[in-house]
Amino acid sequence: MGYIYIIEDDESIRELIKIALEGFGYKIRTFEAAEPALQSMKNEKPDLAIFDIMLPGMDGLSAIKYIRKDALLKDIPIICLTAKDKELDKVAGLDVGADDYMTKPFGILELAARIRSLLRRVDKEEIKEPLTVGALTINPMTREVFVENKPVELTYKEYALLLYLFENSFRVVSRDEMLNHIWGYEYVGESRTLDIHIRSLRQKLGPMGSVIKTIRGVGYRFIK
Numbered sequence: 001m002g003y004i005y006i007i008e009d010d011e012s013i014r015e016l017i018k019i020a021l022e023g024f025g026y027k028i029r030t031f032e033a034a035e036p037a038l039q040s041m042k043n044e045k046p047d048l049a050i051f052d053i054m055l056p057g058m059d060g061l062s063a064i065k066y067i068r069k070d071a072l073l074k075d076i077p078i079i080c081l082t083a084k085d086k087e088l089d090k091v092a093g094l095d096v097g098a099d100d101y102m103t104k105p106f107g108i109l110e111l112a113a114r115i116r117s118l119l120r121r122v123d124k125e126e127i128k129e130p131l132t133v134g135a136l137t138i139n140p141m142t143r144e145v146f147v148e149n150k151p152v153e154l155t156y157k158e159y160a161l162l163l164y165l166f167e168n169s170f171r172v173v174s175r176d177e178m179l180n181h182i183w184g185y186e187y188v189g190e191s192r193t194l195d196i197h198i199r200s201l202r203q204k205l206g207p208m209g210s211v212i213k214t215i216r217g218v219g220y221r222f223i224k
Helices: 011-023 034-043 060-067 085-096 110-117 156-167 177-183 192-211
Strands: 003-007 027-031 048-052 078-082 102-103 131-133 136-139 144-149 150-152 210-215 219-222
Touching: 003 011, 003 034, 011 027, 027 034, 034 048, 034 060, 048 060, 048 110, 048 192, 060 078, 060 085, 060 131, 078 085, 078 110, 085 102, 085 192, 102 110, 110 177, 136 150, 136 156, 136 192, 144 192, 150 192, 156 177, 156 192, 177 192, 177 219
Parallel strands: 003 027, 003 048, 048 078, 078 102
Antiparallel strands: 131 136, 136 144, 144 150, 210 219
């Protein structure tokens, strides 16, 4: 197992997360600013990174955007931390490429659950042909998505939501099912996280965003 990077300028929070995650068996490296963390990533690619949004120098959002544009680092799972309980900040984190977010103060057990979910990868995937609906193409082998033959950059969660809805297009998928399946744990907390991810996903799909239909009071359905 590689390292989890914690980039947080508040020493007490940084050390609390470090000690707690080491107790779960993870190897941790800590940084109080984005620049040294990004420099370290060039020599040692972490398994996952936790970025505070508010950092001295380069802020967390800029750092995440930098990572997503780097060919060698772009697939690192990222959780962003924000002290602002505002939807705009959460959407901003997702838009630049964060896979998940947590609002301070947060519980260590929930953070650990989200980390396990992001790190849970299938080492060997069944070979699948690209999936196509109209101008939308999903390639499960490469995790690439195209709309009108143009690549669409999705986060891990956005891609997982899109693929799950596609594979279950014959039915309505409930909100609870998606939260539990995609996040990988019994989700407790504000379910707005799902709505934010769906909204971001629709925006990124552009003219094909309408394939994801909201079934009021129930969940969502992929319309072929």
